[in-house]
Amino acid sequence: MRKISKIGVLTSGGDAPGMNPCIRSVVRTAIYNNLHVVGIKQGYKGMIENDMYDMGTRSVSNILNLGGTILKTARCLPFRTDEGMETAYQNIKAQGIDGLVVIGGDGTFTGALRFSQKYPDVSVIGIPGTIDNDLYGSTYTLGFDTATNTVIEAIDKIRDTADSHDRLFFVEVMGRDSGAIALRAGISCGAEAILLPEKSTAIDELIAQLKSGESNKKSSSIVIVAEGDKTGGIYDLAKAVQKEVTNYDIKVTVLGHLQRGGAPSSFDRVLGSRLGFAAVNALIAGHSQKMVGLEANHIKLTPLEEALSHHDFKLEADLLQMVEVLSI
Numbered sequence: 001m002r003k004i005s006k007i008g009v010l011t012s013g014g015d016a017p018g019m020n021p022c023i024r025s026v027v028r029t030a031i032y033n034n035l036h037v038v039g040i041k042q043g044y045k046g047m048i049e050n051d052m053y054d055m056g057t058r059s060v061s062n063i064l065n066l067g068g069t070i071l072k073t074a075r076c077l078p079f080r081t082d083e084g085m086e087t088a089y090q091n092i093k094a095q096g097i098d099g100l101v102v103i104g105g106d107g108t109f110t111g112a113l114r115f116s117q118k119y120p121d122v123s124v125i126g127i128p129g130t131i132d133n134d135l136y137g138s139t140y141t142l143g144f145d146t147a148t149n150t151v152i153e154a155i156d157k158i159r160d161t162a163d164s165h166d167r168l169f170f171v172e173v174m175g176r177d178s179g180a181i182a183l184r185a186g187i188s189c190g191a192e193a194i195l196l197p198e199k200s201t202a203i204d205e206l207i208a209q210l211k212s213g214e215s216n217k218k219s220s221s222i223v224i225v226a227e228g229d230k231t232g233g234i235y236d237l238a239k240a241v242q243k244e245v246t247n248y249d250i251k252v253t254v255l256g257h258l259q260r261g262g263a264p265s266s267f268d269r270v271l272g273s274r275l276g277f278a279a280v281n282a283l284i285a286g287h288s289q290k291m292v293g294l295e296a297n298h299i300k301l302t303p304l305e306e307a308l309s310h311h312d313f314k315l316e317a318d319l320l321q322m323v324e325v326l327s328i
């Protein structure tokens, strides 16, 4: 079994509430086990640009309650190239790093898997940190709970004004390829319809449903549209529906990046702490190319390849069915 002596930790892709508690956990678990820890700034960009610093126990004090990531994050195009990866590898080796903890989403894991296949002498463990909740092997990813609660708070407020004015609101939530936030927020806020990237929606069916709401004397309606929905963009969709659904005044709200910020929920603080602890222990135990996740309240290791290979599994069929039933 390969002995790990120095761990590098980074956050990559979109930031997610809970990343800071997770970084704290990685750093302190590593130091507790007499390992050195290096913080890598801005994800893979910091690996390529050699932007790294030694982390001590006090470097992660009082960050449990902070949204975002103290390590900063980035979407790094050069890491997709062989030259970029080689530079990153040389910098990692020069630092003496032999174990990497990468906190991010599916793109981050795709990069991590390619990197560790090319350079197997660096062990890599992934931690699912994305508000998109789109990784197999962990029921929840870090940040999804907080982001969903942020969305719910905003939509509840929209419902107040929608109801007062008898309006129909189209609300766009994040999820370029994932409908996880849209679905959960939709159930939580009693949305009349939810449009998801994973499932096509016929506009005429949506219009028929909204018209039936009108005739059932609904005083407001909310349609949640995930960013990646394929119907053609929220503004055009609202226009097309307004032509047919004339009794309601239609408004559009795009929630945008406020969904990614804010203090992590209790759930995400505990999840981040558990996953950080588990990731370091997995490296010590000799694992590599795996993701640590939480399923049925137990820590589980899943090969990165498998974590990336399943799609649509998070859109629970009963939730999809319920949307129609509970919004009559």
Ligand SMILES: Nc1ncnc2c1ncn2[C@@H]1O[C@H](COP(=O)(O)OP(=O)(O)OP(=O)(O)O)[C@@H](O)[C@H]1O
Pocket: 012, 013, 014, 015, 044, 074, 075, 076, 077, 079, 080, 081, 104, 105, 106, 107, 108, 109, 110, 111, 112, 114, 129, 130, 131, 132
């Ligand atoms: N095929 C790939 N090869 C190498 N690196 C990759 C690849 N795909 C993604 N990456 C790296 O991972 C980074 C993060 O990926 P991406 O922007 O898709 O975010 P993510 O990790 O999926 O997080 P989120 O979806 O929550 O924003 C990319 O900017 C890039 O540096």
Ligand SMILES: O=P(O)(O)OC[C@H]1O[C@](O)(CO)[C@@H](O)[C@@H]1O
Pocket: 013, 014, 015, 130, 131, 132, 174, 175, 176, 177, 227, 260
């Ligand atoms: O503006 P950015 O940082 O590219 O983020 C947008 C994307 O990142 C995510 O928020 C996930 O972090 C996706 O849902 C969204 O499509």
Ligand SMILES: [Mg+2]
Pocket: 013, 105, 106, 107, 130, 132
């Ligand atoms: Mg992603």
